[in-house]
Amino acid sequence: MANYLAQFQTIKSSCDRLIIAVEDVSDLWPSVKEGFEERLPLKKALLSNKTRNTVNVENLSAEFILTTDSRLRSRFSQELSVFWFREPYATVVLVTCEDLDEFKTILKPRLKLIVQNDEREWFIVFVSKAHPNNDQATKMAKKIYARLQVDFNSKKRERCCKLDLQGPDANFWEDLDSKIVESIRNSLDRRIQFYEEEIRKLTEQRFMPVWSFCNFFILKESLAFMFEMAHLFEDALREYDELELCYLETVHTSKQRDFGGLEHADDQAALLNPGFKPLTQVVQDDSFREFEFRQYLFAYQSKLLFKLFRAVEVASRGYSFIINFSKTLALYENFLPFCFREVWVITACLAMIKSTASHFDGSHATADGKEFFRLQGDLYSLSRVKFMRLAYLIGYGVEMERSPVNSASLSMLPWPKPAVWPLVPPDASADVLEKEKMVHQSSSRVKHFNIERKPLPLEPSLLLREANRRRASLSVGNASELFDGRWGDGSGLDGHLQFSPAGKVHANLMSRTLSGPANSENSSLSFDRPMRLWEIHVAAEHALKRTISDPDLLKSISSLPDFEKKYMELTKGAADNYHQSWWKRHGVVLDGEIGALCLKHGNYDLAAKSYEKVCALYAGEGWQDLLAEVLPNLAECQKILNDQAGYLSSCVRLLSLDNGLFSTKERQVFQSEVVRLAHGEMKNPVPLDVSSLITFSGNPGPPLELCDGDPGTLAVTVWSGFPDDIALESLSLTLMSTFSTDEGVKDIKSSDAPVLKPGHNLIMLELPLQKPGSYVLGVLTGQIGQLRFRSHSFSKGGPPDSDDFMSYEKPTRPVLKVHKPRPLVDIAAAASSTLLINEVQWVGLVVSPLNYSLKGAILHIDTGPGLIIEESQMIEMEHYRKATDHMVNCSGLNIVKEDACSSEVCEKLLLENGQLSFPDWAGDMTTVLWLPVRAIDNMLARGTSSVNPSRHSVVDGMRMIALKLQFGVFHNQIFERTIAVHFSEPFHVSTHVVDKCNDGTLLLQVIIYSQVKASMKLCDAWLDLQPGFVHVGKGDGRPTSSFFPFVVSPSSRAAILFVICVGNISRTDETEVVKTDSILNIKYGIEGDRAVGAHIPVNIKPEGKDELLFKIALPLQRPVLDPCLAVGFLPFTFDCLRVGQLVDMKWRLERLKDPEEIQSFLSKDELLYEIDANPENWMIAGRKRGHISLAATQGSRVVITVSCLPLVSGYVRPPQLGLPGVAESNISCNPAGPHLVCVLPPTLSSSFCVPA
16 A cells, blocks of 8 residues: 555645545536536535534535546546545436436436445536426426436435426525535545444554554545545544654664654754655655655644634644754754754744744733743744854854853753764864954943843853864863863853953963864864864854755854844744733843943943833842842943933932942942932932832831821831932921821921931831821832932831841831820819809819820810809819718718818919910819809799798809810910800799688798708898788888798708788789798808808808898789689580681679679779680681770670681681780689680582482
8 A cells, every 4th residue: 555655645735625526427517517516616505524524514515527538437446445536426327318218228227327436425407498487398307307207216216306407496496415425434444444343443453563553544545536526624633643653653763763854954844834844855764764754744734723823722722842853853953964953943933933833813812812922932032042052053152142041052952963063174273263253352341330130151161172072083071271271260252252351362371383284184183173263163064054945044153233134033033922922021021131232332322221121120029139130231221321210210229239249338439329310410300219219117026106287207217228328308208197087198307317327217206186096107218419309119128137127017106196085184064063053163074184184284175155253363273072971961060171272282373364274283183163154133022832842943044155275285275165064043942821810811831942052041031012902910021030040951941931911902913913922031150061052152151141132023913812804614505616606605704793802903894805725626717815894883795796717627726805905813704715615627529429
């Protein structure tokens, strides 16, 4: 079967679609060809894949070919079994017939012969030429077609369809498509089964000597190619994957074969070009050379993946394949051309990048898009590293940026390992001299700020030693010859040249006498001495030119500008793709390499932008070692561009790095640059964030606690990262509330211009008035010359015992707590009981500081209406003692009391303009302030009787004192309160008629109630009676028995008995009877304590004999024995009252006495009457008030009639008749009127009645 390999490749190249054979029995193909071919490709086809699952295939390519075509001539059976994939998948038999006998005798036997082959998938298309208007021909065509169906259709399958050339054919074409698809599906299933069986047989023979991989390959790829023609790309891809696995297993287990890769242009990868070499050229025995065949398999896998629109998977597989195949190439490196592995990887990556980019049409924002660009970046990065290795070998390493990323990539990349290192060509003397000049003239670029660093290596080991070691006649032990015994530290010649400031080599090390070609004809040292570095570069360059066949790659290493152009292209391609992928940090790192090349060529703007991205990444990740390598380059660009703000920021960031990364001298240079710019060159202020250089923190321990409105001083620790002292023009700090965001931030400033020393600095900041809340440190701001800096950070530190240690607090600890307006002081009345009204009394105010000093406090006092302060008296302040120290012994009349200012701590104060100042001794203790006040009430007190026991309200004696206390260091704290003080008369008096004697004498008992918490001594009492009453017995108005003086205890009562009788009233006193009350006069003394309540008035000395006089009005009512007038309510004239119905209310008025026996104002013949009715219940239809004539003779009568209208139903109070000019004691209600009357709802109106 292996003999058919060439024919197999030819068939594959010429057959790219499914074949549908056309058996033209009746020469109909020219007539129907156009219509048939318009159906291709098949729009929809349901096929079965290898796992017998249905797959919907769209636009299935196919081709109609006549069976008489030379492409379908008969083949040998063995050949058919191998190349069955190119055989027709369906056979269309075109027939027509117009005579039934002809069908039976000629057409039918021929058709039987055609369809007798069971391996064919066939169906018959009967073409009718009958015209629709020709009924006879039409009927005959139908009979023949019916006969055709009977003969060739089966129960399971219909194999016939009819095409009318002269009629409509819409249904026919759908039927044709379905029959073609059905035939293709059946053929495909049968052939898949055949190939699987053949492959299974070969697989079972794998470990037999006669087994051939070529036979297996032809069968496997035939199946894959058939799947590809049927657009079953997934199945085809699976076959190629299995074929690759089988080949790799065969390679590892079979005998050693030629690897390949030694022909011209093999250095150019053919990962995406399956036809770069015919398989007949790479076949070896019963298999294929690995180098070409693995690329061939991957090319077909990529082709299928592209057809599946899976460019991302192509890139992923391609990157993995390049890495793995590069390892395989390393195994055969001794047999391959010099640097063949590196060149192949570069060309493979570039080809993969170009092809996948042209096929990828996804969105950048999707996950597939980001993964695709990540793979593109990896391919660019891999080709970049390999390209840099080639450039280093030919001497361009001296021009490469020794950055961390380049060092990390190249120092881990091994050198090429040829069997023998290439030698210098005989005619390369000029090239050797040029390379030698390049090596000697190269010098490392001096970093900005004169920073000295040992250059990072770009080689895994010393190239000079590695190249000479691989020379055939030089052993490893001759290293002393390489360096002339000068260097033993392993840094190598190249490293020494780069690190040397002058970049020169001593003449005794590199003698110019040995600078010629190593293999010159006249030199006897051609194999005795080691090659020089520049000779190694020249030899490598000439060997690479023989290896590289790609003109673009060859041109990129022909000169230094071309190398840098290609290097920039690869680096920028990797960075751009990484920026669009998940790995944005890789792109930023490569931006640094772009910046280095731009800096070298003077493109400082682009270099600065690139370095800024790199520095931001390194700073964010905390990679300070890497940041120390890149940040000086950024500062250099900014200085050249005159970007003062950026340059300052870079200097500050350099100072912020760990101290071990730069020497003290270098850090001092950074600081001098900052100071120079801040004080000299900058015209406008520049803001700068120095959070990593200057940090701050509150002092350890509890936070500073202040009350609302209090000022204070806050101590803050500031850590300076500057290496020397630095003077600040100003320094301020913001405080942020932890609970309320509405307050915003508040600035606190340092009063002087501080000088920050390296390490810790303790700064004292004056706090203005703050609102209540918990505050944390916010932002530290300050100014150095024209530089305005700010810092947000708390983190900085070394070990806990070092000077630069500061704790990092998470969450931030509050440094200041301003308490809410809590009670800092309390002022309350010293006594809660009442004081004497209209007398000068001491009002005690207890002032209690609540953990807050009242030193220097000022109290403003404002009395309300009805209360005055006796300015003639001094205000007293004394230490407050509890009320239990002030007790009154009522039984023994022994008053335990302190005299004014008799305590140990007492002071008299003067009230000026309504305010007084507290003495210093009263700042931290509870004191009581005694104010001499007088409550003024000009109304005469009134007593009550047992008939009318109502008493006065307590509010009547209440007076207000408004207090305002200003305290605190700056009198910023204000406490305001209004104190209610209760005043009352010393007594309350009620009267009660104990007995009424037969002779008209009345025993009047006067009960005296004490209203104060003090002992009252009653010295005397007399009663001045109102007109109409007279005393019986004594004429001085004293009580019947005299027990004066006697004591009334606090809150107790006493009674006095008076004997009175009703007297005659003269006509002059008639008008005054109603207005005049009796007056009770009481002389009394008081013994009480001001700390408890009422006490001796301030203006009376305690040992004095002055007595107080109390007067109270007692209203006495003459007893009513015989009324003068009688008012009677007359009954209604009907039984019920209704709403809206008028009713007459009648009252009868009768005079009961003669005019001589009654008072003169009752003997008049005219009386005033008034009707009192609730307007919500009644409407008066007449006069509510008027005069009525009543004769003055006894027994005279008159009836008062008023019409009323009830407004509501229910039980309501009826209108009442009143006589405003007559006292109730002179009126007798007989018969009495009803309290309530029943009012019915209104009657129903017929207007609202609805008949049933």
